[in-house]
Amino acid sequence: xxxxxxILVSLLEKPGSGYELARRFERSIGYFWTATHQQIYxxxxxxxxxxxxxxxxxxxxxxxxxxxxxxxxLGHAALSSWLHEPIExxxxxxxxxxxxxxxxxxxPAGLVREVERHRRAHTxxxxxxxxxxxRDFPPAPGGPPDAERELQHVVLRGGIAYERMMxxxxxxxxxxxxxx
Amino acid sequence: xxxxxxILVSLLEKPGSGYELARRFERSIGYFWTATHQQIYxxxxxxxxxxxxxxxxxxxxxxxxxxxxxxxxLGHAALSSWLHEPIExxxxxxxxxxxxxxxxxxxPAGLVREVERHRRAHTxxxxxxxxxxxRDFPPAPGGPPDAERELQHVVLRGGIAYERMMxxxxxxxxxxxxxx
DNA sequence: CCTTGCTATGCAACCAGTTGCATAGCAGGA
DNA sequence: TCCTGCTATGCAACTGGTTGCATAGCAAGG
Numbered sequence: 424x425x426x427x428x429x430i431l432v433s434l435l436e437k438p439g440s441g442y443e444l445a446r447r448f449e450r451s452i453g454y455f456w457t458a459t460h461q462q463i464y465x466x467x468x469x470x471x472x473x474x475x476x477x478x479x480x481x482x483x484x485x486x487x488x489x490x491x492x493x494x495x496x497l498g499h500a501a502l503s504s505w506l507h508e509p510i511e512x513x514x515x516x517x518x519x520x521x522x523x524x525x526x527x528x529x530x531p532a533g534l535v536r537e538v539e540r541h542r543r544a545h546t547x548x549x550x551x552x553x554x555x556x557x558r559d560f561p562p563a564p565g566g567p568p569d570a571e572r573e574l575q576h577v578v579l580r581g582g583i584a585y586e587r588m589m590x591x592x593x594x595x596x597x598x599x600x601x602x603x
Numbered sequence: 604x605x606x607x608x609x610i611l612v613s614l615l616e617k618p619g620s621g622y623e624l625a626r627r628f629e630r631s632i633g634y635f636w637t638a639t640h641q642q643i644y645x646x647x648x649x650x651x652x653x654x655x656x657x658x659x660x661x662x663x664x665x666x667x668x669x670x671x672x673x674x675x676x677l678g679h680a681a682l683s684s685w686l687h688e689p690i691e692x693x694x695x696x697x698x699x700x701x702x703x704x705x706x707x708x709x710x711p712a713g714l715v716r717e718v719e720r721h722r723r724a725h726t727x728x729x730x731x732x733x734x735x736x737x738r739d740f741p742p743a744p745g746g747p748p749d750a751e752r753e754l755q756h757v758v759l760r761g762g763i764a765y766e767r768m769m770x771x772x773x774x775x776x777x778x779x780x781x782x783x
Numbered sequence: 784c785c786t787t788g789c790t791a792t793g794c795a796a797c798c799a800g801t802t803g804c805a806t807a808g809c810a811g812g813a
Numbered sequence: 814t815c816c817t818g819c820t821a822t823g824c825a826a827c828t829g830g831t832t833g834c835a836t837a838g839c840a841a842g843g
Contacts (some may be wrong), residue, residue: 426800428701432708435708441823442821454695455697456695456696456701457695457800459800459802460822461800461801462799464822465824483821484809485809485820486820487821489822499708502705506702506705506706506709506710507713509720510698510699510717513697513698515634515635515636516636516693517761518605518693519693520634521605521612522685522686522690524612525608525612525682525686526686528679529686530683534686540689544692571707571708573782574706574707574779577779578700585695588764592761599753599756599757602748603753620792621791622792625791640791640792641794641832642829642831644792644794645794665840666790666791666839666840667791667838667839668791669790669792
């Protein structure tokens with residue numbers, strides 16, 4: 424399980440409320456880990472009980488108050504020990520691949536629209552990533568290397584490489600489907 | 604949920620027992636969908652109750668008897684209707700990306716060995732895929748196009764593209780980590 | 784004969800993640 | 814004033830997946 428650890432990393436990058444975390448999980452963190460707000464609130468509560476994070480009531484004007492969480496020493500230690508233990512290379516779940524192989528027993532050409540839809544989703548995501556890269560990681564070499572920035576950037580480059588690979592592969596899939 | 608559908612596809616490609624399915628999920632199907640034997644047996648039982656698959660006792664010599672499953676009409680229909688309904692582009696879960704961003708707050712250089720381990724796992728898988736491709740999909744253009752074969756092949760090409768992308772990205776990650 | 788190891792099937796408990804719903808503060812527009 | 818919509822937090826029920834364990838047939842080797 425890594426949701427706890429994903430939350431710790433996100434809170435180390437910047438403290439925030441459950442709501443804010445949920446929004447981050449829709450964008451930057453969400454590139455490689457998804458979570459709904461319900462799940463985040465539940466886990467956050469458990470982490471608070473375990474002393475991994477500390478909450479602070481923050482009154483706001485113009486909107487409801489929020490509970491801002493930040494990482495406590497125990498949380499930092501928990502993250503550190505997780506970082507030092509090996510994890511299994513992740514197991515994959517590609518519904519679309521199941522569909523593609525299944526299409527052989529149904530209607531290969533009928534899958535074209537679905538694959539095109541996925542292709543569009545991936546080009547959109549790629550455009551989104553590239554815009555984020557241009558915005559947050561301009562090419563100007565600004566001073567000394569910053570680990571946090573550089574590592575965020577390399578993860579984003581991974582997302583970009585993934586989307587490019589997927590688009591190329593989906594083109595391959597479309598060409599194959601259209602032969603039937 | 605697509606485990607049921609992955610099983611249907613696998614059984615359409617070739618009928619088999621729960622045990623055999625579990626083995627396939629360790630190799631070809633496992634490239635894009637993982638499942639343990641416990642899960643497969645449980646789902647298979649439900650599918651049998653729902654009339655999606657039919658079981659047949661097959662006595663064997665030299666080893667215990669097995670129950671061979673094959674797809675029933677209801678199962679074929681269920682697969683077909685699933686193929687025709689749109690699915691969400693899958694959400695990602697990359698523990699390693701969490702670790703990489705987390706390393707900024709711990710010990711970037713200490714992650715090198717872990718990333719190298721993952722890189723090795725991906726080169727192994729790539730070699731395995733390429734060997735499978737050479738074995739099962741020789742370049743000889745043997746007659747008329749066969750949808751089942753071609754679609755299996757394009758899914759395998761997706762696995763190959765994925766592994767190549769990952770290896771290149773992990774090299775990028777290693778170069779980045781080594782700067783700290 | 785006994786152990787090891789592979790084939791083959793399965794139960795039970797648990798845990799992570801999803802879905803549906805509920806509540807409440809506050810702003811802005813119809 | 815009422816409705817819509819965004820911020821903000823949360824509970825409850827369910828489902829899919831994981832982990833641990835159990836059983837049994839049969840072969841091969843020590």
